[in-house]
Amino acid sequence: MSDQVKWHERELTKKALEVFAVECSHRDHDLCGGSGSCLDLLGELIQSRSEAEQARSFDAMRERLLHRYEQPSADWTTSALLRTTLDLILIPPLENWLWRSIAITTALARLGERGLSPDAVLRSGFRKDLTQRTLRTASSFLAAERAGNIAPADTPAFLRAWCDLLAQDPVCEDVGPMVSLSALSPSVCRVVEDWADRAAVGHLLSWRLNDYQPVERSAEDMVFSGGKDATIWICDRLARTYLGEWKASSLHWELAYRHAPTEVAIWAGVNPAILAERTVTEGMVTQELRKRLTRPGLRDDVANVAAEDLVPSVALLLQQGNPIAARQQAQNAYQAYPADPVLAMAYAFCLIPLDRREACRILAHLKPDRPEARALVTANLAVCDLFDGRLADAVTRASTIDVIGLVDTVWLWDPQSAVQGVAELRLECFAEWLPRLLAVAQST
Numbered sequence: 001m002s003d004q005v006k007w008h009e010r011e012l013t014k015k016a017l018e019v020f021a022v023e024c025s026h027r028d029h030d031l032c033g034g035s036g037s038c039l040d041l042l043g044e045l046i047q048s049r050s051e052a053e054q055a056r057s058f059d060a061m062r063e064r065l066l067h068r069y070e071q072p073s074a075d076w077t078t079s080a081l082l083r084t085t086l087d088l089i090l091i092p093p094l095e096n097w098l099w100r101s102i103a104i105t106t107a108l109a110r111l112g113e114r115g116l117s118p119d120a121v122l123r124s125g126f127r128k129d130l131t132q133r134t135l136r137t138a139s140s141f142l143a144a145e146r147a148g149n150i151a152p153a154d155t156p157a158f159l160r161a162w163c164d165l166l167a168q169d170p171v172c173e174d175v176g177p178m179v180s181l182s183a184l185s186p187s188v189c190r191v192v193e194d195w196a197d198r199a200a201v202g203h204l205l206s207w208r209l210n211d212y213q214p215v216e217r218s219a220e221d222m223v224f225s226g227g228k229d230a231t232i233w234i235c236d237r238l239a240r241t242y243l244g245e246w247k248a249s250s251l252h253w254e255l256a257y258r259h260a261p262t263e264v265a266i267w268a269g270v271n272p273a274i275l276a277e278r279t280v281t282e283g284m285v286t287q288e289l290r291k292r293l294t295r296p297g298l299r300d301d302v303a304n305v306a307a308e309d310l311v312p313s314v315a316l317l318l319q320q321g322n323p324i325a326a327r328q329q330a331q332n333a334y335q336a337y338p339a340d341p342v343l344a345m346a347y348a349f350c351l352i353p354l355d356r357r358e359a360c361r362i363l364a365h366l367k368p369d370r371p372e373a374r375a376l377v378t379a380n381l382a383v384c385d386l387f388d389g390r391l392a393d394a395v396t397r398a399s400t401i402d403v404i405g406l407v408d409t410v411w412l413w414d415p416q417s418a419v420q421g422v423a424e425l426r427l428e429c430f431a432e433w434l435p436r437l438l439a440v441a442q443s444t
């Protein structure tokens, strides 16, 4: 139903109830059974409508943009302070770095005055945003250096230590700007987690990894009193307008809050007045939960790996020569959500060198809409043919792939090695991979 129709229907319901309540009141409430419940019902309807209106009107970005030329002050909403902090920590500390750093520090100080500790906000609430952004920025510079597009001296100084760190990690040979924390090797990952745990706030803001000043923080300092998920919920609630951007546990907290606002706010560790800045209706939460349960690819994590990180994580295990662990990780995810095409594809991909009958069975069931995903299914079936020595079948199958428009690089098995029964991983676009497959299959 369109919003317009829904709006019209709601208006009509309200009008009808008003007419009814007026008439009923004139007749001493004999229509509603004499209790006056017609008026109660009208009152509830008006209240829920104003709540829905309030919920719709919230926009964290607008809160921030209202003040974009000012430095944060005590009369800003908590939402404006949090959103400003989030937006600015994600901007590389290059241009206007002094203005940026004063703005973040002031926003954090104002948040601190309201009982929201800067350490909890940065090290828990926005931790993933910050570590992800620094890693991805550094990895895109590293990729550009390696491709010879920029000289190492052109990489900003604050990124040098990040690039050097990533250069030590085998996964970054290929992954490029898509690198994510859970896909990195444990030792590199530890360096980043330590930085987020221990670097002085000023060095977190300036993305400084080399010789950062360590500060000792106790576990209690890193979160609000309700714990890590409560901290993330409060930051999600006030800084991210769309519930689609929230962590799954934040939706649970929101439902609990709907039922006992004051109690839950105090338990989470914030002044209830702060959370009252925003209204979120129960319908918004249940709609988002329904979306996540029924649409693939929106879940926080499967088998302890974030869904978006599963492919890089599995690829890393394969690259490290650990096909059994890769298959196990992909299998756990696939078994939890067998209908999710991304997870099924990842699992089938891992199976190709190990169990082609099962790999082909899963691949044959995938009927993707997107051309990239369709090409991937066909390519993987063609690789099964190569492994099993059906070269003519591989050519026939692979020839149906139309590479026009398929520009993204994807993980594929190397055709040359596959013919020899060896599994070797490639990150390539179809336009590079397909001619190699055809050449190998036709010449052997």
Ligand SMILES: [Zn+2]
Pocket (backbone or CB within 6 Å): 021, 024, 025, 028, 029, 030, 031, 032, 033, 034, 035, 036, 037, 038, 039
């Ligand atoms: Zn009545």
